[in-house]
Amino acid sequence: MRRMPRPGTLWLAALALACTSAAASAQDHTYSSADVATGVRLYGAQCQLCHGANGDTVAGVNLRLGRFRRAVTDEDLAQVIAKGVPPAMPGFAFSADESRGVIAFIRAGFDPSGTAVKVGNVERGKTAFSGKGGCATCHRINGVGPLTAPDLSDIGAQRTPAALQRSLLNPSQAMLPINRPVTITTKAGKTVRGRRTNEDTFSVQLVDDAGQLVTVVKTDIKAMDAATASPMPPATKALTPDDIADVVGYLLSLRGVQ
Ligand code: HEC
Ligand code: HEC
Known part of the structure; x- marks a missing residue:
């Protein structure tokens, strides 16, 4: 007869594993x-x-x-x-x-109790960005890539290392209000889904799911909902902590046309 491991032991082992990996990941991404x-x-x-x-x-x-x-x-x-x-x-x-x-x-930004994010190698980060990270399938840099996600050509001039790391580890939590995916229902009964690129008093511009730039006049809108979950998968799905530090380095090096 085969002996089955007791469920309690298995559960404890799984919990121990989960705890060690959680503790390790915080340390792997930041300095102590x-x-x-x-x-x-x-x-x-x-x-x-x-x-x-x-x-x-x-x-x-x-x-x-x-x-x-x-x-x-x-x-x-x-x-x-x-x-x-x-x-x-x-x-x-x-x-x-x-x-x-x-x-x-x-x-840590000179803050003795601040979070000190690790910033890795630019070239390795660039390779991971277009390779196993899968980032280039959604993001555009210097005119190359789709419009479905924000253009990252000058993201290094806009964001701190800590903000970039937060976007990679937890996209939904770090998402800016303008980047929330929206669903617009027009008075004519049409539905448009996509990412806002601009919004003023009279209209909303968005890139729809097919990558097309669409302008909707506000007086035509019946309802507009902005989702709080990001379409971007956490980078930890495809990348190790070292890869993520490298990608943060690559993103920091992107400063637009100089
Ligand atoms: C004697 C004065 C002096 C001391 C001491 C000094 N620095 Fe500097 N540091 C400078 C000057 C001047 C520059 C600008 C050099 C240049 O780019 O021509 C500089 C540049 C830098 C840069 C920027 C390099 C770049 O790529 O722009 C960093 C980082 C830096 N220092 C860190 C430090 C740290 C950390 C210490 C202490 C361990 C330190 N420095 C001590 C004078 C000093
Ligand atoms: C499925 C498409 C998709 C993939 C794959 C993807 N992203 Fe994103 N990303 C988005 C969207 C959509 C947003 C805007 C919503 C948000 O901020 O979460 C975004 C936001 C970001 C932001 C924040 C932009 C800002 O203005 O602050 C950064 C940085 C970023 N992504 C980098 C990456 C990197 C690096 C990778 C690869 C590891 C990646 N993304 C993979 C879709 C994607």
Whole structure:
């Protein structure tokens, strides 16, 4: 006779698995508060003299807001800290933990209790975006791709790393009101579904499910409902935490036509 595992044991095992993976995922996507605390200390001692308490005293660089002249990713920041920017900024012989701490403090927006999002490699992120992430099947960048989802050509100039990560991990929760999918019923009894690209006093413009740009005059509208669930699947379905950090890096590098 085959022995069946007791249901109670199975359930506990499943619960334990769920708990460890949940705990791991929060850590995988962000730096720890211990890292941020290390950064608070080191920034005050080593960087503040030149970059100021708010990180904005060097022209063209705002460390608190994550605006740099050349650096985009965490790897880039680690390089800047290790090598400096000769002759303006000296390099620092930090341990890996110390360097990670300073980067965490910068990514937390100088908030000692802030969330410090990891920002990975731009090239790998670009590959994941059009490859296994499946993002390019909905999003348009620099004139390439469909119109069904928001154009991301300058998203890196609009959003912080934390906001981008939130959109990827939990699209519905992060969805902006304008991006809510709408269903319009006209007085003539027609139904139009799609994504609003613009709305003013007189009309609503939307891209319908077939990717066509449609304008509906408001006086023709009988009802308009905006859904609160995003059509976008959470990126965790297709991507690992490292892939997601890379895609955030790629999105941050998108700054439109310069
Ligand atoms: C002696 C002054 C000085 C100190 C100390 C200093 N920096 Fe800088 N840093 C600069 C200057 C000046 C620049 C702009 C260099 C340039 O782009 O020509 C800069 C640029 C940067 C950049 C932007 C690089 C880019 O791509 O735009 C980062 C990031 C940075 N510093 C981080 C730090 C951190 C972190 C520390 C402390 C560990 C630090 N700096 C200490 C003077 C300093
Ligand atoms: C099925 C289509 C679809 C796929 C696949 C998809 N998205 Fe989206 N995405 C949308 C739609 C629709 C929105 C607008 C609603 C919202 O904000 O959730 C959106 C919103 C976003 C936003 C927020 C835009 C803003 O203005 O803040 C980002 C960033 C984003 N997507 C990136 C991605 C990335 C990266 C991937 C791949 C990992 C991806 N999307 C995959 C449809 C999609």
